[in-house]
Amino acid sequence: MHTCAHAYHPPAPPLQVAQWFNTPAPLTWQSLRGKVVVLHAFQMLCPGCVEHGIPQARRVHEAFDTGQVQVVGLHSVFEHHAVQGTPEALQAFIHEYRLHFPIALDAPSDGANPIPCTMQALALQGTPSLIVLDRLGRVRLHHFGRLDDLRLGVLLGQLIDEAAPAPASPPADGCDANGCPAP
Amino acid sequence: MHTCAHAYHPPAPPLQVAQWFNTPAPLTWQSLRGKVVVLHAFQMLCPGCVEHGIPQARRVHEAFDTGQVQVVGLHSVFEHHAVQGTPEALQAFIHEYRLHFPIALDAPSDGANPIPCTMQALALQGTPSLIVLDRLGRVRLHHFGRLDDLRLGVLLGQLIDEAAPAPASPPADGCDANGCPAP
Amino acid sequence: MHTCAHAYHPPAPPLQVAQWFNTPAPLTWQSLRGKVVVLHAFQMLCPGCVEHGIPQARRVHEAFDTGQVQVVGLHSVFEHHAVQGTPEALQAFIHEYRLHFPIALDAPSDGANPIPCTMQALALQGTPSLIVLDRLGRVRLHHFGRLDDLRLGVLLGQLIDEAAPAPASPPADGCDANGCPAP
Amino acid sequence: MHTCAHAYHPPAPPLQVAQWFNTPAPLTWQSLRGKVVVLHAFQMLCPGCVEHGIPQARRVHEAFDTGQVQVVGLHSVFEHHAVQGTPEALQAFIHEYRLHFPIALDAPSDGANPIPCTMQALALQGTPSLIVLDRLGRVRLHHFGRLDDLRLGVLLGQLIDEAAPAPASPPADGCDANGCPAP
Numbered sequence: 001m002h003t004c005a006h007a008y009h010p011p012a013p014p015l016q017v018a019q020w021f022n023t024p025a026p027l028t029w030q031s032l033r034g035k036v037v038v039l040h041a042f043q044m045l046c047p048g049c050v051e052h053g054i055p056q057a058r059r060v061h062e063a064f065d066t067g068q069v070q071v072v073g074l075h076s077v078f079e080h081h082a083v084q085g086t087p088e089a090l091q092a093f094i095h096e097y098r099l100h101f102p103i104a105l106d107a108p109s110d111g112a113n114p115i116p117c118t119m120q121a122l123a124l125q126g127t128p129s130l131i132v133l134d135r136l137g138r139v140r141l142h143h144f145g146r147l148d149d150l151r152l153g154v155l156l157g158q159l160i161d162e163a164a165p166a167p168a169s170p171p172a173d174g175c176d177a178n179g180c181p182a183p
Numbered sequence: 184m185h186t187c188a189h190a191y192h193p194p195a196p197p198l199q200v201a202q203w204f205n206t207p208a209p210l211t212w213q214s215l216r217g218k219v220v221v222l223h224a225f226q227m228l229c230p231g232c233v234e235h236g237i238p239q240a241r242r243v244h245e246a247f248d249t250g251q252v253q254v255v256g257l258h259s260v261f262e263h264h265a266v267q268g269t270p271e272a273l274q275a276f277i278h279e280y281r282l283h284f285p286i287a288l289d290a291p292s293d294g295a296n297p298i299p300c301t302m303q304a305l306a307l308q309g310t311p312s313l314i315v316l317d318r319l320g321r322v323r324l325h326h327f328g329r330l331d332d333l334r335l336g337v338l339l340g341q342l343i344d345e346a347a348p349a350p351a352s353p354p355a356d357g358c359d360a361n362g363c364p365a366p
Numbered sequence: 367m368h369t370c371a372h373a374y375h376p377p378a379p380p381l382q383v384a385q386w387f388n389t390p391a392p393l394t395w396q397s398l399r400g401k402v403v404v405l406h407a408f409q410m411l412c413p414g415c416v417e418h419g420i421p422q423a424r425r426v427h428e429a430f431d432t433g434q435v436q437v438v439g440l441h442s443v444f445e446h447h448a449v450q451g452t453p454e455a456l457q458a459f460i461h462e463y464r465l466h467f468p469i470a471l472d473a474p475s476d477g478a479n480p481i482p483c484t485m486q487a488l489a490l491q492g493t494p495s496l497i498v499l500d501r502l503g504r505v506r507l508h509h510f511g512r513l514d515d516l517r518l519g520v521l522l523g524q525l526i527d528e529a530a531p532a533p534a535s536p537p538a539d540g541c542d543a544n545g546c547p548a549p
Numbered sequence: 550m551h552t553c554a555h556a557y558h559p560p561a562p563p564l565q566v567a568q569w570f571n572t573p574a575p576l577t578w579q580s581l582r583g584k585v586v587v588l589h590a591f592q593m594l595c596p597g598c599v600e601h602g603i604p605q606a607r608r609v610h611e612a613f614d615t616g617q618v619q620v621v622g623l624h625s626v627f628e629h630h631a632v633q634g635t636p637e638a639l640q641a642f643i644h645e646y647r648l649h650f651p652i653a654l655d656a657p658s659d660g661a662n663p664i665p666c667t668m669q670a671l672a673l674q675g676t677p678s679l680i681v682l683d684r685l686g687r688v689r690l691h692h693f694g695r696l697d698d699l700r701l702g703v704l705l706g707q708l709i710d711e712a713a714p715a716p717a718s719p720p721a722d723g724c725d726a727n728g729c730p731a732p
């Protein structure tokens with residue numbers, strides 16, 4: 001007999017960012033530890049992002065104290081790079097759409113790969129995508145396309161009420177809340 | 184020194200119902216114990232109810248398993264009684280709007296009071312109103328007017344993750360989770 | 367060889383009304399001669415009417431001078447008569463939805479026919495329906511279901527620019543703009 | 550005594566275009582003579598254009614035969630030139646938003662003026678702007694901001710029913726339908 005393991009919630013891979021906007025200092029998952037994080041991956045020329053994803057990100061940003069829930073935009077350009085891929089293009093978009101939450105320009109890949117680095121690491125299927133991290137920095141939602149406010153709200157309500165992490169102490173034996181990796 | 188008490192969440196007063204629709208048997212708070220309950224109080228001739236409250240109730244009903252979240256409609260008629268106050272009127276409305284969750288016709292008051300009984304007991308300010316009960320049958324939201332899906336979702340997410348009640352056993356000393364009443 | 371006739375635009379059959387609301391005196395097609403008329407047939411318990419038809423009627427009413435375009439509501443109850451068929455029910459609906467244009471309660475049929483009289487005479491397929499009359503009182507649109515504002519606007523623009531009727535003088539030979547009736 | 554003049558409807562100034570999209574040959578007002586023309590001036594980073602103006606232009610394009618009503622987009626970039634002012638940027642936008650009507654990139658001004666040439670000539674106040682020309686190529690609407698579909702439809706209905714121009718013959722004395730210019 002054994003006790004069944006909890007669902008596996010992997011930690012989010014590190015953000016790889018060409019440039020940050022709307023934040024005095026670069027953000028890392030580590031610096032956001034203790035908060036629920038809503039990451040909206042978008043492209044400025046993606047109609048579904050402009051119609052649905054960006055307004056939803058704005059509503060979440062306005063509904064919560066940033067000490068509890070932090071919205072982060074991720075501009076993951078995988079097409080029309082020349083047009084929408086520059087920091088200047090993103091800056092103009094942020095200005096015109098009056099966005100006030102932190103936004104990262106996903107780091108372009110080296111070589112011929114059109115998919116930027118964080119988008120690759122997160123295995124995003126496209127834009128808009130929604131990644132939600134719990135207070136421990138673990139991926140709890142990985143969603144491509146539209147998600148309605150009710151379902152997003154339910155998840156946020158659940159994650160807000162989960163315990164914040166205890167003061168960090170390195171696991172003695174390589175195990176953490178997700179289990180113990182094989183050597 | 185003392186430990187601060189938790190927020191006081193009173194139990195919901197009993198439903199007083201003239202007639203039930205869409206349910207094989209009358210519902211009581213006791214029969215719903217263990218579920219999160221979303222009670223939508225409305226009037227069929229109230230524009231804000233028809234535009235916002237009823238569609239939201241339908242979305243919640245469709246989003247959740249009824250073992251977890253139970254939507255209940257409450258037709259609390261406090262004006263135009265002759266027109267919208269009868270069971271026949273409510274039945275026609277339910278039919279035309281294709282509503283499938285349980286709906287109660289709030290019991291009319293005796294005498295000259297136009298406010299029906301459950302609306303009085305819940306101290307509703309008008310329609311639409313939204314009352315949310317936790318798994319222990321306690322009132323956790325009491326809202327008059329429109330509430331957006333994101334905020335409603337957050338509350339539902341929090342309440343869904345709260346523990347269901349333990350098997351009932353009468354408190355030995357008159358105390359319950361809300362505290363101890365003075366004798 | 368011959369010259370093709372113009373499209374046949376029949377005059378609207380007379381309104382048959384149980385009771386008028388929002389008008390000091392009953393309206394007739396004759397009294398509206400010279401104006402473009404937009405007749406919205408609806409039922410207060412018809413979701414498509416409440417969501418689309420009534421708001422559109424309100425927009426048309428607000429967009430035009432009533433000397434040019436007159437909106438008229440027609441409450442054509444063909445189901446749930448006991449609930450929505452009375453003058454009191456219609457009065458309550460008009461009050462709650464704050465409607466300010468003239469509205470007629472379609473005269474109920476004698477006998478067992480559930481379809482009211484004007485609805486029969488106009489051969490309406492259901493609600494919502496939109497009937498548009500030109501300045502000569504002729505039916506120029508007969509539409510069941512939703513019609514978008516752009517297409518409705520185009521028709522109104524065309525009809526507004528058509529000539530108003532000349533001072534009435536009975537045709538010498540029984541002919542009018544629509545042709546000559548057989549004796 | 551004299552006959553009062555009709556309203557003055559000036560002919561539209563010539564289009565000045567850096568590049569055309571979605572048309573096999575450049576358009577001119579002359580080539581569109583005989584049609585009603587709806588010119589939507591926009592910028593791809595203007596939220597009101599993306600939310601309202603572009604969807605409206607698409608609806609008009611879909612509602613009419615292009616022999617009667619021709620929609621033309623005009624990308625009049627007066628800010629963020631580096632980002633949205635290039636033909637490549639406009640091409641990407643047209644592709645992502647699946648626009649199928651002819652679109653012109655307004656010719657940039659020489660020198661320091663950020664306002665492009667057609668925007669200057671039409672004295673547009675900003676984006677979105679709506680210019681409607683009658684079948685004679687005269688400006689009949691000059692609107693900055695949002696215009697609802699009902700009002701736009703009314704104007705189009707009126708202009709559609711106006712007579713198309715007679716075969717061109719140069720006025721003998723310099724006069725045209727708008728009057729006679731002083732020598």
